[in-house]
């Protein structure tokens with residue numbers, strides 16, 4: 361992509377409405393545009409990152425055996441009356457009427473709708489286990505939308521729903537999601553710690569929140585420092601094998617949100633020098649809720665003995681759009697964003713330090729063509745900005761690798777390669793730079 365042809369409305373000034381660094385940087389880097397409180401348009405740079413994050417979430421759900429579908433954003437109020445949540449959900453739910461005065465709502469979550477789909481088709485335990493997910497926009501009329509995409513009103517969520525014959529089988533499904541979440545967040549360069557959590561309006565008796573530690577987070581958390589060093593299962597993890605050893609390893613080290621924190625246990629179990637009380641960002645949550653929805657909504661299957669039984673369910677959310685904020689909170693410096701490679705909007709940027717200089721232009725074009733031919737995602741800064749402005753913009757938008765090409769270096773046959781994560785710089789030939797990046 362040529363920057364001269366791209367749409368990257370970088371802001372020079374710090375937007376004053378932004379209270380935290382990720383919100384500030386997303387606005388300054390031209391990633392999002394607020395259209396109403398908590399409602400954002402995703403501009404090209406932000407949209408590229410959103411898609412990358414979404415794809416990692418999708419790949420790890422698929423790997424665990426979950427199946428993707430897509431449910432609508434609008435739902436019938438009557439469906440929510442069946443579960444009893446239409447009235448219980450309160451003002452966070454956006455209620456809408458169509459021209460026939462039929463009551464609808466913009467889905468804040470999809471337990472009811474997926475249960476309706478399930479009960480329409482699945483009649484026997486032989487079709488189980490089943491885990492269905494979608495990645496879809498949600499609306500919650502948050503009392504205080506803030507921090508940009510971190511607490512939006514319209515936001516993108518991955519939500520999965522598991523269906524099993526009994527509690528033991530449902531726990532197997534829960535464990536699969538637990539492992540898939542460990543892998544998902546690690547692939548994005550995040551340390552997201554599973555913590556025992558309250559179940560809230562979803563209901564149920566078993567839940568973990570996945571939390572990224574950050575001073576700007578909205579949840580208070582208590583952890584044993586050791587949890588930060590636990591190993592994340594590799595790509596070769598066998599989801600059909602017994603995953604309980606992995607779950608045991610992660611859940612036997614103290615980590616809890618303030619809602620369920622047990623001070624006495626914390627002090628007894630965790631040596632003083634390992635106790636951490638800090639804040640964090642909830643990037644995902646998993647629930648086992650048993651027969652809460654299946655009983656209310658009559659989602660029954662014929663069991664092995666022919667008797668109809670309500671299925672045991674769980675639901676599993678990931679805040680896809682919130683993750684952009686969480687990643688930036690974890691990966692930035694004073695100059696801007698430092699994207700982990702897996703989610704970066706482009707992998708490499710080429711900075712032409714003297715646009716209009718025939719030799720420099722030619723070298724940049726050649727490098728741009730070579731990298732593009734090798735399928736490296738490149739943003740080529742071919743604008744006529746001065747070098748200082750190009751450096752600042754490249755650091756701000758956080759592309760992991762910058763190749764700087766100017767007349768001086770080029771006279772010796774060299775370019776400069778800079779790694780954004782730690783600022784390390786190296787002088788090398790353009791050919792070596794290509795070899796390094798493919």
Ligand code: ATP
Pocket residue numbers: 469500502509510511512513515516517642643644645677678679680681682
């Ligand atoms: P929170 O405690 O932050 O309000 P929640 O517990 O209400 O979140 P869940 O119902 O568990 O949210 O939804 C699953 C995931 O969706 C959350 O873990 C979070 O990452 C994301 N999420 C929830 N609310 C928002 C929001 N208003 N904006 C962006 N992401 C959100």
Ligand code: MG
Pocket residue numbers: none
């Ligand atoms: Mg909430």
Ligand code: MG
Pocket residue numbers: 642
């Ligand atoms: Mg929460």
Ligand code: MG
Pocket residue numbers: 569642644645
């Ligand atoms: Mg939650």
